[in-house]
Amino acid sequence: MTQEPIERWRSETPGCARRVHLNNAGAALMPDPVLSACTEHLELEADIGGYEAAAARVTEIAAVYDDLARLIGSRATNVAVVANATAGFIQAITSFDLSPGDVIVTTRADYTSYQIQFLSLAQRRGVVVKHAADLPEGGVDPESIRELARDPRCRLVHVSWVPTHSGVIQDAEGVGRVCEELGVPYLVDACQAVGQLPIDVARLRCDYLTATARKFLRGPRGVGFMYASDRALARGDHPLYVDMRGARWVDADQYEIAPTAMRYEDWEFPYALVLGLGAAVRYALAVGVELAGNRAFALARRARASLAGIPDTRVLDGGREQCAIVTASFGQHDAREIVKELSRQNINTTASLRWYGLLDFTEKQVQSAIRISPHYYNTEQEVDEAIAAIGRLVDSAPCS
Template sequence: MKLDKIRQDIRGLSDGKIFLNNAGSSLMPSIVVDSMIDYVELEEQVGGYEVANVNAEVLEEFYDETAKLINCKSSNIAFATSATDAYAKALSSIIFKEGDVIITTVDDYISNQIVFISLQKKLNVKVIRTKNLSDNELDLEDLENLIKEYNPKLIAVTHIPTNSGLIQNVEAVGKICKQYDVLYLVDACQSVGQMVVDVEKIGCDFLTATGRKFMRGPRGTGFLYVSDKVLDQNYAPLLLDMRGANWTEFDDYELFKTAKRFEHWEISYASLMGLMQATKYANAVGMKNIEDYNKKLSQKLRRNLKNIGFKVWDQGNNLSSIVTFCGPDGDLENIQKVLKNNNIFFSVTYKNSALIDFTNKNINGIVRLSPHYFNTIEEIEKVSEILKNSL
């Protein structure tokens, strides 16, 4: 990777900040921002319809670049306004009945847990969470036993939780789902853009992602992957519009063939343009290059924090670029103050966002640093030294 060029492409680094909140909302490359500004300025002059028509081929590149990113076909990709939007549309395409079972994990994202509970309250769907092993990895034997016992309608797993560095074994889960022919939904909100994500290897039916995190795209963007199997079985969101189907009879419609049936007709095309450019940028750098470098950064940071004396809360055999920690006595406030005073960008996660995980860890919150491929080893060392001096 040409790190100097990558950093030059980020105007947001010009004020000397150290940006380590990529798991929240990352810094966009200049081409992403410029493409969106140009698009909106053209809309100002000739209107949105005309601009969309003129840029139709370029906008279509979003589907090609995203397909390249996760190893599928462009027909499997739908644009979404967020990962949550994509997740809700995937769930709404599944006709849940009273007594149906969803199996998920204790480490699934807060919004996913809430929507499962909502389905439980409104439709009497049963939600069951798999066990974790002593090393915090998924208990795959328990998952298989639960499938045999409950014959679930859906298995849902978050690839990387927002509240820890854990990378869950989504590929192994996919093999079990295939064996028992169970629908499989993966939340890849924190993994897409950070590491190689291959839907063929994962074997999922749905996969959701956001643009604003490690993809380095604009807020208000994301995408949904839908497998050929699901498309062929005519799954579609509960609330369709003319983007999803052709009105063929007074009281009937015909679904369109591709995953675009999961979109709505009215979207921000400037935002789609921005996410396309962000995806194209990541593909050009190369996801394997990004993943390998991110591992070096996060391993260095995690090791430094432990050596200094901070309590690092990332547990698992395979850890990501999300590094979670607190002071030796559980302190968060002093760490936040020191980071803010030194122009270091970070985030904090509290217990209400990771209720099960933080209850099991007996903590109320963590500071989260999430380096990405535009960061340098020198920045990691500088942050480590600043935190060391704060103790």
């Protein structure tokens, strides 16, 4: 790749001038068009009023659904805008009337919030949560999913395509094939995938997919989206706490759900963020998700190779495929302290703690790890600078 597009992406990203931002799995730096979309609508709300501003932008707001549909290979009627990926997950999971003894199959690497919510369902509703085994090299084994999901009480399968604490890319398509064969509803957490992996919901064969704007998609914080398949809509799936955007009150003791994925939305909307989400999707499509991912993956491979040369360092990412999330531990060093010191040098990373990936990190005997997540607008020099700084800190810092 030539320098021209990289320089252009960086010039359109004001934060690049001030920091080395390697926390794109947390919240990526927004490009100018995203920031402008948000601030312009806030200014319009201040000028003419919130309801009136939304009415004035009704065409642009509707276009966001078309943009999201293009991003994931669906139709706009299958897309809902939600507060974040976890909110979308809750809307999807509460669409199932779970009973004691019903089985949920998930993976050892699924996102912490979802693992906790599964445990809450187990404790409060008597649901049985089963974790599929990993492949020897890492990432969920679709055949283990098959064995567990054959249980006649299995109500759904959930997979975090890319975990928050690891660079492994789980075989979401392979799991989708298994779920389709067994006729089991399938939920995909694409929070860390969107923006770095091309998404085609037809290939995933999922009933639901959830994601957020702020990570590799480079959108604003506080908004996300979800996909609901035609079969989910046809089943009459709708969240337990559907509100007046997702349904109409048609009789004293009756409501009627919306025919589209709007049934998963709330009436209250941060329209400035919705427009920012649309701008982020258009920007990602203009860059090219595959191109963006390939460059980010290359920078991540560079980081892994350099980290491996630092004494007492373990690079933790496994799997047949790895993405732009890099995790590493440093013996008895507390990763949080390293992250703090890097921040003082204007280098953004974050720490993953044992309980963020409890099953995986316990097996690996890891208490904390640094998470480095480059994106396509980062440079090789930035990655090298960050790894060199980590090396100096590990060499000089006392163990915790």
